[in-house]
Amino acid sequence: MFSKELQELDHNTVIYMIDELQDQLDEAKGQLDEAKGQLDEANATISEKDAAISMKDATIADLQLKIKELASRLSK
Known part of the structure; x- marks a missing residue:
């Protein structure tokens, strides 16, 4: 007995212990989802x-x- x-x-x-580990795992997954x-x-x-930045580079x-075009016109 x-x-x-x-x-x-x-x-x-x-x-x-399994329940505690599952709770920790669930919390870690939640934190991972938040970080993602x-x-x-x-x-x-x-x-x-x-x-x-690409638009400004193009501008x-x-x-x-x-x-350059204006400078070449002025130099003529």
Whole structure:
């Protein structure tokens, strides 16, 4: 009888430990999902800024071309 009670306690302890580990795993998954969401937001912001930089680079190139054209007209 004593052995059966110890066996039951051991079984309950194992179940408790598994539940605790599952809770920790669920919490870690939640944190990972949150971090992934933040990373996705950061990547979206970077993409927007890259697009803005590309547009500004194109504007600069266009302005440089116009400056060269005006400079060549003035030098004639």
